[in-house]
Amino acid sequence: MKDDGRMGRSFDKLRGPVVESVERRLFLRQALSLGALSMLAGCDLTDADKTQRMLRAMSGWNDRVQGWLFDPARLAPEYPESAITTPFPFNAYYDESEVPTVDATDYRLELAGLIRDRRPWTLPELYALPQASQITRHVCVEGWSAIGKWSGTPFRTFLARVGADTTAKYVGFKCEDDYYTSIDMATALHPQTLLAFRYADQILPARYGFPMKLRIPTKLGFKNPKHIRAIFVSNDYPGGYWEDQGYNWFSGS
Amino acid sequence: MVATRQAQWLVVHPLVVRITHWLNVAAVLVMVTSGWRIYDASPLFHFRIPAALTLGGWLAGALQWHFAAMWLLGVNGLVYLGYGIFSGHFRRKLLPVRPGDVFADLRAALRGRLVHDDLSVYNAAQRAAYLALVLCLVVLVVSGLAIWKPVQLQALAALMGGYEGARIVHFTAMAFVVAIVVVHVVMVVLVPRTLPTMVTGRTRRPR
Numbered sequence: 001m002k003d004d005g006r007m008g009r010s011f012d013k014l015r016g017p018v019v020e021s022v023e024r025r026l027f028l029r030q031a032l033s034l035g036a037l038s039m040l041a042g043c044d045l046t047d048a049d050k051t052q053r054m055l056r057a058m059s060g061w062n063d064r065v066q067g068w069l070f071d072p073a074r075l076a077p078e079y080p081e082s083a084i085t086t087p088f089p090f091n092a093y094y095d096e097s098e099v100p101t102v103d104a105t106d107y108r109l110e111l112a113g114l115i116r117d118r119r120p121w122t123l124p125e126l127y128a129l130p131q132a133s134q135i136t137r138h139v140c141v142e143g144w145s146a147i148g149k150w151s152g153t154p155f156r157t158f159l160a161r162v163g164a165d166t167t168a169k170y171v172g173f174k175c176e177d178d179y180y181t182s183i184d185m186a187t188a189l190h191p192q193t194l195l196a197f198r199y200a201d202q203i204l205p206a207r208y209g210f211p212m213k214l215r216i217p218t219k220l221g222f223k224n225p226k227h228i229r230a231i232f233v234s235n236d237y238p239g240g241y242w243e244d245q246g247y248n249w250f251s252g253s
Numbered sequence: 254m255v256a257t258r259q260a261q262w263l264v265v266h267p268l269v270v271r272i273t274h275w276l277n278v279a280a281v282l283v284m285v286t287s288g289w290r291i292y293d294a295s296p297l298f299h300f301r302i303p304a305a306l307t308l309g310g311w312l313a314g315a316l317q318w319h320f321a322a323m324w325l326l327g328v329n330g331l332v333y334l335g336y337g338i339f340s341g342h343f344r345r346k347l348l349p350v351r352p353g354d355v356f357a358d359l360r361a362a363l364r365g366r367l368v369h370d371d372l373s374v375y376n377a378a379q380r381a382a383y384l385a386l387v388l389c390l391v392v393l394v395v396s397g398l399a400i401w402k403p404v405q406l407q408a409l410a411a412l413m414g415g416y417e418g419a420r421i422v423h424f425t426a427m428a429f430v431v432a433i434v435v436v437h438v439v440m441v442v443l444v445p446r447t448l449p450t451m452v453t454g455r456t457r458r459p460r
Contacts, residue, residue, distance in 0.1 A: 246313035
């Protein structure tokens, strides 16, 4: 099902101009992980490679199990306004000073892949879509959690509006900050999956993902892309920034 | 001759118990050390676990180990629990546990006077410790499931006060497991002939 080297190619195929070539980053820490492992087991690098493959295979198996466990009708708990975490933590793969600035007037949300109407969307057009709000818990892969209020249009409403092929396997996201990720179609169609334009009733500030964030209360935080620039629907596994480095792809809550 | 030789040996640990014991050793070792690395990514309390004691190298590596070894821990644990309950193993070896006996044994142990000559019978302190370990591992798995799936298994998470409560339960159960394991290993060092018995299953019949 998965091919680790595929991410860059499937993006290129789908939308060349927007999607820059995405470099797979093999971080030093990954090498460290192998080193630590081989020391622990007292084995050579070949064994470490085998172990790494085994762990990746188990992560793939866990993707499947989580797909089966996912109940499309089960809602994430919602909380009262008094439960909101203030200030809501900033979190990204870069420092807060490096948050991208997006010009609202020039902004266009681009669509690609298995979508009937791929015309780009302006922000006023997106803001005119039916709106919904939720106060839900954001759970980070690191373990911490925080409760926030997001408002926007239910993603399934948007997918229906643009004529996305909802029988396809994946929905992928390409962001202004070079972040990218992808989710399963079942989660994309979940009633609480929200294309969020507001945080705490205010236009999404830059640090929380202006102009939009996909808020998915049934997935870990890193599966909630911010500063979305392009959305595509595909049957080819698109991977993700953290996923390609070893984080579990499904990462459902 | 053969009959006499056999008569000197006593099977104290059934094969299922020995296999599940050693698989559990591997599973718990991986779960605890990778869990410590995950803990360090966002510590619940005001301390970190030294990185040298952790497994995985970084958060993603630790999560891979944790979510792979959970299957070993879970499936192996179910086999052990099923065997223990349905074969009568728990009833024969771990029950009854009377608090009075446990305290008497603990007092004797602290004075260095607790004897464990007959390896086929667990004293009250052992029974209490082994049952507590099984219970803590069950709590660890249940709280771990709640942390993994706080939406899909939200009823389970709610039992522990929600996602953040489940994290505290998970950490606390881990701490108890580690404490019990440390005492267990110290006891094996003090009574070393228990170690080969957990491999072969046999011990010399006490004379």
